[in-house]
Amino acid sequence: MKKLVKNNVDWVGYIDWELDSFHGDDYSIMNGSSQNAYLIREEKNILVDTVWAPHRFEFIENLKSEIDLEEIDYIIINHGEIDHSGAIVDLMKLIPETPIYCTANAIKSLEGQYGKQDWNFNVVKTGDSLDIGNGKSLIFVEMKMLHWPDSMAVYMTGDNILFSNDAFGQHYAVEELFNDKADPCLLDREAMKYYANILNPFSPLVSKKIEEVVGLGVPIDIIAPSHGAIWRDNPLQIVEKYAKWADAYSEDQVTIVFDTMWEGTTKIAYEIAREVSKQSPDTIVKVFNIAKTDKNEIMTEVFKSKAIAVGSPTVGNNILSTVAGWLHFLKSLKFKNKRAAAFGCYGWSGEGVQVLVEKLEDAGFKVSDVNIKSMWNPDESDFEKVPELVSSLLSQED
Structure with missing residues (x-):
C-alpha cells in the first residue's frame, strides 16, 4: 500500500x-x-x-x-x-x-x-x-x-x-x-x-x-x-x-553494569549506585545485570553516560563469559572520552578485576586507579573504598 x-x-x-x-x-x-x-x-x-x-x-x-x-x-x-x-x-x-x-x-x-x-x-x-x-x-x-x-x-x-x-x-x-x-x-x-x-x-x-x-x-x-x-x-x-x-556524546549519567555468581558483586554494584547519588544528587544512575538485560539497551545507556563501572566475579582465572562478550561489543562501538572503573568478588586467585581494567582500557576508556576487589563477599572494608571509586568516576580532571 x-x-x-x-x-x-x-x-x-x-x-x-x-x-x-x-x-x-x-x-x-x-x-x-x-x-x-x-x-x-x-x-x-x-x-x-x-x-x-x-x-x-x-x-x-x-x-x-x-x-x-x-x-x-x-x-x-x-x-x-x-x-x-x-x-x-x-x-x-x-x-x-x-x-x-x-x-x-x-x-x-x-x-x-x-x-x-x-x-x-x-x-x-x-x-x-x-x-x-x-x-x-x-x-x-x-x-x-x-x-x-x-x-x-x-x-x-x-x-x-x-x-x-x-x-x-x-x-x-x-x-x-x-x-x-x-x-x-x-x-x-x-x-x-x-x-x-x-x-x-x-x-x-x-x-x-x-x-x-x-x-x-x-x-x-x-x-x-x-x-x-x-x-x-x-x-x-x-x-x-x-x-x-558524533561529538563524543555524554550526559550527566553513570551506568553500572555487572554479572554475578553468588550476589557479592551485586552488592558492590548497588553500593556504587547509592554512592553516586550521594556524591552527585543530580547525576542519573542506571544499574544493569548484563545477563538479564538486553545488550543494545545497555549500550544506549553507556552512550549517554560520562562514566561506567563494570563488575564481574573471578571465574576460571578470568571474568564471566557474559561480561567478556559484552566488553567485546563495547570495544567495537569505540566510545570516546568516558571514564570507567572495575569491581568484583573472588574466592581464590582474584584475576577478574585486573582483566576488567585491561579490557576497559583496550576499549578506549579512561580507567580509574581505584577498584574494588572483594574476597568472597564484600564487607565494610570493601565498601569503604566505594566513595573514592565514585569520586574518580565523577572527576572532571583529565
Whole structure:
C-alpha cells in the first residue's frame, strides 16, 4: 500500500510489526521496524530501494498495483544490504533491462550476495545527478561507512527530499509514517539506540558527512530514511542530534553494569549506585545485570553516560563469559572520552578485576586507579573504598 510522502513521491515499503531482532540476533527491536522504499513519479519513474527478502513478493505485488513495472525508468539502490535490496532479484526478473543506479561498492555487495546477474548497472559518485523531468533531478551523495562502504544518499531537487538510507533512521514501526505522528519519546529513544549501537563507531565520518550535506546549501524539507519514521516536522532536528551524538556524546549519567555468581558483586554494584547519588544528587544512575538485560539497551545507556563501572566475579582465572562478550561489543562501538572503573568478588586467585581494567582500557576508556576487589563477599572494608571509586568516576580532571 502506498502512502504519500510529498507531491509525486510515495512510500511503498513494508512495516514489520513482528520484527524482534536485526543483523541476525545482534540488534534487538522492541517497537517493530520498517523497510522504507519510495516511488518517484515525474516525467521519469524511479524506485528508491526495495525491502527485505521475506517480504519481497508482497512488495512486488503492491508495487504492481501502483505502477506498471515496465514504466519504472530507473532503480536506485542506496545500499546493498539485504534489508534494502532483498526484493531486487525477483523484481529484476520482471524488468531485467531497467537501469540500476548505485555506487561502485554497491555493485560488489549486490553481486557478492546475489551473484553476477548481468544487470544494467550505472555507477554514481558524489555530485553526480540524474534528470527526472519537470525541472527536477536526483543528486547523489556517497555515504561511505554509514554504515557500509557502498552506502549513499539521494537528494531530490524541487521537492527538497533527502533519501538518507541508514543515516537518520530508527528501528521503529510508525504506521502513520511521519515523525510528527510518532511517539516523540520512543522516536528519540530508538533514533539514539540506532546511532549508539550501529553508527557510533563511524562518528568521525558522520561529522564530516554532515558538514558535506549541509555544505551543499540546499533546502531540506523532508528526510526519508530507510527505517522508521520520515522526518517532515523540522527535519533538521535529527541532523542536529547526529552532530551532537558524533561529538563524543555524554550526559550527566553513570551506568553500572555487572554479572554475578553468588550476589557479592551485586552488592558492590548497588553500593556504587547509592554512592553516586550521594556524591552527585543530580547525576542519573542506571544499574544493569548484563545477563538479564538486553545488550543494545545497555549500550544506549553507556552512550549517554560520562562514566561506567563494570563488575564481574573471578571465574576460571578470568571474568564471566557474559561480561567478556559484552566488553567485546563495547570495544567495537569505540566510545570516546568516558571514564570507567572495575569491581568484583573472588574466592581464590582474584584475576577478574585486573582483566576488567585491561579490557576497559583496550576499549578506549579512561580507567580509574581505584577498584574494588572483594574476597568472597564484600564487607565494610570493601565498601569503604566505594566513595573514592565514585569520586574518580565523577572527576572532571583529565
